[in-house]
Amino acid sequence: xxxxxxxxxxxxxxxxxxxxxxxxxxxxxxxxxxxxxxxxxxxxxxxxxxxxxxxxxxxxxxxxxxxxxxxxxxxxxxxxxxxxxxxxxxxxxxxxxxxxxxxxxxxxxxxxxxxxxxxxxxxxxxxxxxxxxxxxxxxxxxxxxxxxxxxxxxxxxxxxxxxxxxxxxxxxxxxxxxxxxxxxxxxxxxxxxxxxxxxxxxxxxxxxxxxxxxxxxxxxxxxxxxxxxxxxxxxxxxxxxxxxxxxxxxxxxxxxxxxxxxxxxxxxxxxxxxxxxxxxxxxxxxxxxxxxxxxxxxxxxxxxxxxxxxxxxxxxxxxxxxxxxxxxxxxxxxxxxxxxxxxxxxxxxxxxxxxxxxxxxxxxxxxxxxxxxxxxxxxxxxxxxxxxxxxxxxxxxxxxxxxxxxxxxxxxxxxxxxxxxxxxxxxxxxxxxxxxxxxxxxxxxxxxxxxxxxxxxxxxxxxxxxxxxxxxxxxxxxxxxxxxxxxxxxxxxxxxxxxxxxxxxxxxxxxxxxxxxxxxxxxxxxxxxxxxxxxxxxxxxxxxxxxxxxxxxxxxxxxxxxxxxxxxxxxxxxxxxxxxxxxxxxxxxxxxxxxxxxxxxxxxxxxxxxxxxxxxxxxxxxxxxxxxxxxxxxxxxxxxxxxxxxxxxxxxxxxxxxxxxxxxxxxxxxxxxxxxxxxxxxxxxxxxxxxxxxxxxxxxxxxxxxxxxxxxxxxxxxxxxxxxxx
Numbered sequence: 034x035x036x037x038x039x040x041x042x043x044x045x046x047x048x049x050x051x052x053x054x055x056x057x058x059x060x061x062x063x064x065x066x067x068x069x070x071x072x073x074x075x076x077x078x079x080x081x082x083x084x085x086x087x088x089x090x091x092x093x094x095x096x097x098x099x100x101x102x103x104x105x106x107x108x109x110x111x112x113x114x115x116x117x118x119x120x121x122x123x124x125x126x127x128x129x130x131x132x133x134x135x136x137x138x139x140x141x142x143x144x145x146x147x148x149x150x151x152x153x154x155x156x157x158x159x160x161x162x163x164x165x166x167x168x169x170x171x172x173x174x175x176x177x178x179x180x181x182x183x184x185x186x187x188x189x190x191x192x193x194x195x196x197x198x199x200x201x202x203x204x205x206x207x208x209x210x211x212x213x214x215x216x217x218x219x220x221x222x223x224x225x226x227x228x229x230x231x232x233x234x235x236x237x238x239x240x241x242x243x244x245x246x247x248x249x250x251x252x253x254x255x256x257x258x259x260x261x262x263x264x265x266x267x268x269x270x271x272x273x274x275x276x277x278x279x280x281x282x283x284x285x286x287x288x289x290x291x292x293x294x295x296x297x298x299x300x301x302x303x304x305x306x307x308x309x310x311x312x313x314x315x316x317x318x319x320x321x322x323x324x325x326x327x328x329x330x331x332x333x334x335x336x337x338x339x340x341x342x343x344x345x346x347x348x349x350x351x352x353x354x355x356x357x358x359x360x361x362x363x364x365x366x367x368x369x370x371x372x373x374x375x376x377x378x379x380x381x382x383x384x385x386x387x388x389x390x391x392x393x394x395x396x397x398x399x400x401x402x403x404x405x406x407x408x409x410x411x412x413x414x415x416x417x418x419x420x421x422x423x424x425x426x427x428x429x430x431x432x433x434x435x436x437x438x439x440x441x442x443x444x445x446x447x448x449x450x451x452x453x454x455x456x457x458x459x460x461x462x463x464x465x466x467x468x469x470x471x472x473x474x475x476x477x478x479x480x481x482x483x484x485x486x487x488x489x490x491x492x493x494x495x496x497x498x499x500x501x502x503x504x505x506x507x508x509x510x511x512x513x514x515x516x517x518x519x520x521x522x523x524x525x526x527x528x529x530x531x532x533x534x535x536x537x538x539x540x541x542x543x544x545x546x547x548x549x550x551x552x553x554x555x556x557x558x559x560x561x562x563x564x565x566x567x568x569x570x571x572x573x574x575x576x577x578x579x580x581x582x583x584x585x586x587x588x589x590x591x592x593x594x595x596x597x598x599x600x601x602x603x604x605x606x607x608x609x610x611x612x613x614x615x616x617x618x619x620x621x622x623x624x625x626x627x628x629x630x631x632x633x634x635x636x637x638x639x640x641x642x643x644x645x646x647x648x649x650x651x652x653x654x655x656x657x658x659x660x661x662x663x664x665x666x667x668x669x670x671x672x673x674x675x676x677x678x679x680x681x682x683x684x685x686x687x688x689x690x691x692x693x694x695x696x697x698x699x700x701x702x703x704x705x706x707x708x709x710x711x712x713x714x715x716x717x718x719x720x721x722x723x724x725x726x727x728x729x730x731x732x733x734x735x736x737x738x739x740x741x742x743x744x745x746x747x748x749x750x751x752x753x754x755x756x757x758x759x
Contacts, residue, residue, distance in 0.1 A: 036105065040261040048084040053199040055234065056085050058206035061171060066132035066164050066380075068210065069139040070155075072149050072172035072228070075102075076184035078175055082109060085204045091131050092331060093124060093140040125158060129165035138162065148563055148573050150179035150186060151583050152224060154647045156176040169209035176226060177230035178204040179435070179586070186438065203231045217646060218602045225589040226612070231300025233614050238424045239432060241313045241399030242462065244390060245427060249466040250274040251386040258464060261301040262448075262474035268301065273308065273465075275378040276394060279370050280309035286363070287340075292316045292406060294333070294349075295356055298475030299447050299456065300410065302363045304687040306342045307451065307461060311404075314396060317451040318406045321416075322351045328416050330355045332408045335418045335621055347619070361439075388460065399423025406621055407454050407550050419454075419550045420619030427644060428614035429553040430463050432585040433468045436558060437494075437519070444470035445494035446487060448477040454554035455523055459496055477501050484509035491516040498524040499531050500688065500743060502543065506534055514539045521546050525748050526652065526670055530677070547581035549651055553615040553638055557650045558582040580649035588613035591635065592643060593657055606653055609642035611637045654699075657751065660694035660702040667704060667730050669694070676706070676732075679720040688741040691749060692732065693758040705758045706732035709740060 043685050048054075069090065072444060079092050092108070096115040099108050108115075114131075116124035129136045140162065143153040164169050170655075180186045181200060205227045232238075236535070250258070254271030261268075268276075284293065293310045295317050297303035310317040318336050321328060332338070344364045348356075363395070381389070390397070404423040406553065409485040445464065449456030464471040472490045474483055477497070484505060486492065495517050497505075502522060520535070520543045527537040529544040546552035559576035577584060582592050592607040593600055601607045612635045619627035630637045641653040658669040666708050669692035676690060690708040697703035706712070721731050742753035 039370075043104050043317075045084040049199075051199055052081060052084075052200045052677055054085055055201065055203045056089070056206075057088065057203070057230075057234075058208075059085075061206045061208050062086070063086070063169055063209060064189050065168075066135045066166065067171050068128075068132060069137060069157060069171050069173050069206075070142045070145070070159055070168070070224070071139065071175055072152055072224060073143050074140040074150060074175060075147070075178040075181055077181075077183045078141070078178065079111065079113075079139070080107065081175065081178075081202060081204065082173070086137065088137055091136055091138045093128055093129070093138070116412075121158065125161050126165070128162045132162070132166035132168045136631040142217075145573075146181075148185040148187065149573075149575050150184070150586065151649055152221065152228070153573055155221055156355070157217065159220075160215070160217075162624050163212040163215055167212055170212060170215040170220070171209055172207040172227060173219055173232050174203075174205045174207070174224060174227035176205070176228065177201055177235070188589070190284035203234055205231050208313070212681070213599060213714075216602075218604050218644075219256075220587070221648065222591065222603055222646075223608065229587055229589035229613050234302065234396055235431075235614075238428055238614050239610060240423065240427055241396045241402045241403050242302070242423045242426055243314065243395045244397055244399075244432075246277075246308060246311060246462070247274065247390060247393075249384050249394060251381070251389070251469075252466055254381065254715050256441075256468070257470055259301060259304055260444075260470070260472045260490055262482070263300060263471055266301065272378055273305065273372075275381050276305045278377050278381070279309035279373045280305060280366070281312035283366065283370070284309055284313040284361075285759050288313075288359070289314065290315075290337070290339045290579050291403075292318050293316050294320050294338040295451070296320045296322050296335070296341055296343040296351070296356075297363070297451075298347070299451060299460070299473045300475055301473065302344055302367075303451055304461065304465075304471075305367075306363060306475065308403065308465065310342070312395065312399045313394060313698065314394070315420070318404050318408075319450070319457060321408060322347070322354060322448070324408075324416070325449075328353060328408070331415050333357055335623075336406055341715075353678055363547070365704075384486065385410045398722055400425075401618060402617070405457065407452065407457060409550050417623060417626060420618045420621050421553050422618050425553045425615050425617055426462055428587065429458050429585075430556055432557050432587060432615060433459060433463055434467050436560060439469055439494065440472075442469045443493045444472055444490060444563060445496060445516075446474070446483060446492045447471040448474040448483055449496065449498075450477070454550040455496065455548065456759070459516045459555065460554055478504065480508040487517060488513040488515070488654045493518045495520045497522055497529050498748070499507075500525065500533055500748075502531055506531075506538060511539050513542065516633060517541055519561065520544060523548055523554070525653075528674065528677075532578075542576075544576055545581050547650065549638060550613065551617040551630070551638075552588075552613075553617065555585055555615070556588060556611055556613075558673075569610050574647060577645070577647070577649040580645070580651050583648045584650060584651065585613075585615075588615065590644065590650070593637075595641070603644040603648070606641055606643045608656065609638045609640050609650070609652070611638060612636065614710040636702050658692075660704060661696075662729055664703070667694075672726075672730055672732075675721060675724065675726050679717055679724060680710070680712070688743060689747070691754050693754050695734075695758050703734070704730065704732040707736050707738055707741060707754055709738055711737070 092113040094113045096117045099115040138289045142155040142159045144156040178250035250270040257267045258270040259268040307317045341357045342361045401422045406417045447460035523546045534542040544559040546558035548556045589612045591610040595608040616636045654668045655671045660667045672692045693705045694702045742750035
C-alpha cells in the first residue's frame with residue numbers, strides 16, 4: 034500500500050485550513066491501482082484531490098503547466114507525470130505501468146481548464162490508459178470551485194476576492210466502471226450524475242424563498258429593481274421589500290388558506306403581490322387568465338383556492354372567468370397603506386436582514402416544502418398543477434445566475450406572464466434575489482411598446498419565445514434593440530429562419546434554451562461565446578446552432594428508449610430523462626400522473642433528444658408531436674420545416690401552419706396539415722417528394738383556418754389544433 038509522505042500530509046493540513054472539504058464515495062476507491070477522471074474547473078483541482086484522497090495520486094499534467102514557475106514545485110512534490118502532444122504515448126505507457134503497480138493515477142479527461150464552468154468534451158486519451166492497465170475507472174466530481182479565485186468565472190483567473198474562508202468544496206468519488214465499458218458517453222453521464230448529487234448537497238437549497246428575497250432586496254436596497262412599463266414608475270429594492278412586508282401582514286390577517294390565487298399581468302402590482310404572499314409564508318398561485326373558463330375553473334378546483342389577489346381593471350376585463358369566493362383588489366388595498374409602507378421603508382433601511390427575518394416570522398428553511406404552484410398550459414388536456422418547492426426555485430435561480438453571470442447594470446424585460454414558468458422564475462424571483470433590474474410590461478404581444486421600453490430603459494437581456502421574436506421582426510427597429518446584449522428563447526423550438534432573420538435585422542445572435550414547467554423551468558441553454566483575450570486563444574464552445582445548449586449546472590441527463598425505458602447511450606436518440614434539484618415535487622393532488630413521469634427522482638420529459646460529444650443537447654421533438662404510421666415515427670416539427678421550405682415561406686411573422694395526427698382506420702394515424710395559406714396539395718406533394726421527403730410523411734389532407742391556435746406564451750395550443758383537425 035502506497036502511503037503519503039510527511040510533506041504531502043503537511044500540504045493536506047494546509048489545504049484544509051483554507052478549504053472545507055466535504056467528501057463522499059471514498060469507499061469506491063479500490064485497494065489496488067485505478068484511474069481517476071475528474072472535471073477540471075480551477076488551478077487547485079489537483080491539490081484538492083490529493084488532500085481528499087487517503088493515498089498518493091500521480092497526476093498527468095500538460096508539460097508547459099508542469100514547468101510553470103509557480104506550480105512546478107507542487108507538481109514535483111506530487112510526482113506528477115508531464116505529458117506533451119509529441120510524447121503522449123510515453124506518458125500514457127508510464128501511467129498504465131504505475132496503475133498495474135497498484136498506484137492511483139489521475140488524468141483530467143477534458144484536457145484543459147473549463148472557462149465556462151461547464152463540462153467540456155472528454156478526450157479519449159484516458160481510454161488508452163484504462164485499456165492498457167485493465168483497471169477500474171473512477172469518475173470524480175469537484176463542486177463549488179467555479180466562482181473561486183482560481184476559476185475563470187468573471188473572465189479572469191486569480192483577480193477575485195475569496196467569497197468565504199474556509200471555502201466549501203464537495204468532492205464525490207463515483208462507483209468504479211470496468212475499463213471496457215468506460216467510453217466517453219458513459220463517463221460523461223456518470224460525471225454529470227455525480228455533479229447532480231453534489232449540487233443537491235449545497236446548503237443554499239435548504240433555504241426559504243422568502244428569506245432569499247429578503248436578503249436579496251436588502252442588498253443594495255437603494256438601487257432600482259423595478260420599472261413599471263405602463264407608467265414609468267421606479268421602485269428601489271428597499272421600497273419593493275417594504276411594500277411586500279405591509280401587504281404580507283394584511284394577507285396573513287385576511288387569508289387563512291395556504292394557497293393564494295393571483296390574477297395580474299406582469300407589473301408593479303404583480304411583483305408586490307407575489308412577494309407579499311411569499312413573505313406571508315403562503316403559496317402564490319399565478320392563474321392563467323388567458324386559458325379560458327374551463328382551465329381557470331380546473332385550476333381553482335385543483336388548487337383549492339379560496340382567495341384571489343387581483344385588480345379592478347383586470348377583474349372587469351375577464352369578468353366571464355370563474356374566481357375564488359374571496360376577492361382582494363390591490364387598487365383598493367394598497368392606497369390606504371402608503372403611510373405604513375413609508376414607515377416600513379425606514380425600518381428596512383435601518384434594520385439588518387437577520388433581525389428583520391424573525392420579526393417578520395420568515396422561516397429559514399423551506400427545502401422540499403411547496404413554494405409556488407404553476408398550472409401547465411393545458412396544450413394536451415386539462416392543466417396540471419405543478420408543485421415547485423423552495424429547493425426547486427432556489428436551485429434554478431442559482432443555476433441561471435451561474436450560467437449568465439450578469440452584471441449589476443444589466444436589466445431584463447419582464448413581459449412574459451408570471452403564470453408561465455419562465456416568467457415566474459427568471460423574470461420574477463431571479464431579479465428579486467439577484468442584483469438585476471426588471472422592466473415590466475403586461476403584454477408580450479405588443480412588440481412595438483416592448484421595443485420602445487427596451488430602448489428607453491437600456492434593457493440588456495431579452496427573454497422571449499420564437500413567436501414573439503417574429504413580432505419584433507415586424508414592429509421593432511434596430512435602434513430600439515441596440516442595448517440588448519443577450520437574446521434567449523424558450524417554450525418552443527427556435528426555427529433557424531427566425532434566428533437568421535433576427536440576426537440579419539438587429540445584429541443579435543438568438544440563443545435557444547430548453548425547459549419545462551416541471552424543471553422550474555431552465556434545464557439547458559446556449560450561451561454567448563466567451564471573448565478572445567489573445568488572437569490565438571482557443572475558445573471553448575458555449576453554443577451550437579440547432580441545439581438547446583448544455584445542461585445547467587447540477588442537472589444530469591439520460592437517454593432512454595421511449596417504449597421500454599432501457600438506458601441508451603447519450604449519443605443515441607431517445608426520450609430525455611433529467612434529474613436535479615430543480616425538478617418539481619409532483620403534480621398537485623395527482624399521484625397517478627406524478628408516478629407516470631417521476632421515477633427515483635428522474636423526470637421523464639416526454640421529449641426525444643440526444644447529446645453530442647461536447648455535451649450539447651438536441652431536442653428532436655415532443656413524443657406528443659410524432660405520429661406512428663405503418664410502424665414509422667413521423668416528426669411533426671420536421672415536416673412543418675420542410676413544408677415551409679417547399680412553399681418558400683422564409684421567416685414567418687406569425688405561425689401559418691401546423692401538422693396534426695388524426696385517427697386513420699387503415700394505418701392507425703394520418704397526417705393532416707392545418708394552415709392559414711391557400712395550398713395546392715398535389716403541387717406541394719410533388720415538391721416535397723423532389724426534396725427527398727418520404728411519401729409516408731406527406732400530409733394527405735389540408736384544412737384551412739383563419740389562424741393557428743396558440744397559447745398566451747406563444748406555444749402551439751395542441752389540444753385546440755387537434756380539435757380543429759377533428
